Amino acid sequence: MMIIDIRKLNALKKYSGNMQMEYVADTSLIGIPFVEFVAPVKVEFSYELYEDDSLEIFGKITFGLKGKCSRCLKDAEMVVEGDLEAYFQPIKDAEDYSYTGGKVDLTKAVEDAIMACMPYTVSCGEDCQSLSYEG
Ligand SMILES: [Zn+2]
Numbered sequence: 151m152m153i154i155d156i157r158k159l160n161a162l163k164k165y166s167g168n169m170q171m172e173y174v175a176d177t178s179l180i181g182i183p184f185v186e187f188v189a190p191v192k193v194e195f196s197y198e199l200y201e202d203d204s205l206e207i208f209g210k211i212t213f214g215l216k217g218k219c220s221r222c223l224k225d226a227e228m229v230v231e232g233d234l235e236a237y238f239q240p241i242k243d244a245e246d247y248s249y250t251g252g253k254v255d256l257t258k259a260v261e262d263a264i265m266a267c268m269p270y271t272v273s274c275g276e277d278c279q280s281l282s283y284e285g
Pocket of ligand 1: 222223224274275278279
């Protein structure tokens, strides 16, 4: 679970800083057939905790995809990088993300970021020979 404990940050007066996490993402986030995550998604970001206990994070996610080239079905691997930006508020129906109980769960924001940068295809490389050119 990717949890940021707001009460703890307040108690330690750590109102800003950097964090790194890993997230084992579900294959269902990938819209490409025969493709899976190579390893946990790397989540790196800076945060600012404001006086009203809202939390802003900004950073990036990185993950590897492995599977069959979408064009020729050869083995393919690629690294994808995406932006992670989210604003969490301790109120219901927040504009961006809400949290309760003094704990911010990053899962939804990270999954949204993964889906936002998810490619539609993977390619084995520039030399890819598409099946459509054969025969
Ligand atoms: Zn290919």
